Amino acid sequence: MKFPLVVGVDGSDSSLQAVDWAVDEAARLGLPLRLVHASLWERYEGSRPSFSTDRPAEEVMAEHIIASCSERARLRNPEVKVSSDVLPDDAVSVLLHAAHESSALVAGSRGRGEVAGLLLGSVSLTVAARAVCPVIVVRGGERNRQGSFGRVVLGVGDSTEGSAALRFAFREAEARGCALHAVRAWRSPAHEHVDSPLIVDDSAVAHEERASALLTDALSDAVRDHPEVDVLRQAFEGPAHKVLLDVSADADLVVVGAVRRHGHFGLQLGRVAHALLHHAECPVAVVPQRV
Secondary structure, X not given: OOOOEEEEOOOOHHHHHHHHHHHHHHHHHOOOEEEEEXXXXXXXXXXXXOOOOOOOHHHHHHHHHHHHHHHHHHHHOOOOOEEEEXXXXXXXXXXXXXXXXXXEEEEEOOOOOOOOOOOOOHHHHHHHHHOOOOEEEEOOOHHHHOOOOOEEEEEOOOHHHHHHHHHHHHHHHHHHOOEEEEEEEEOOOHHHOOOOOOOOOXXXXXXXXXXXXXXXHHHHHHHHHOOOOOEEEEEEEOOHHHHHHHHHOXXXXXXXXXXXXXXXXXXXXOHHHHHHHHHOOOOEEEEEEEO
């Protein structure tokens, strides 16, 4: 049985963009789509008398949100199997629980109650930092969200955080029939920089060559297993988060790994993933890697 693609919805414009993106993703991967909405009205309202005909406004709103999002999904692609649930808990708990039986979680970049100036909603950030399955935060421009650039970007870091992300990125590129742009950042130690432009900095050349070699080595098995995927490898000088933010402008999706250490219950999200979730110009997939 294929686990569904799960989308958290709250009626905001951002969550509607997430629904649209998820419908297209489910169609590409041949997955069912499950929409979930978290509502605590039952907890706060308590039980109603059996003879009452009044319905709490929160209940009506929750049903309206999930019904309208379901209708939106079915209209976008009638061939995708859609199910929906209103669950009596907070949004983070609902999504983290759903992650255990999800192919991936999809969320918008801001919730209905978020201040407009915030870069990323607290629900999306917390879920991306704790979920046991891949989390895609749908953000960026319309062309990026619609997949107009034909390119999936993969940030290749240390081996401890990258194998699950690598498999996810190749699967995405294959399903989309697009290129995979594998990127690794490198930096020279500060004391090795050469001030004079007339002097060739051999250490910089060595660092770049080493980064390129590590990139080729990391991708070797996946390239062999996915011969139909066109792979572009590039090593860039600079901080990894800045390098990936730059290339996200012309990408349909950027994929990074995040280490999940056994027994650690706090937020587990590295600097690179954190920066991308707040500032990337395209959707971001954070793929957990168990260590």
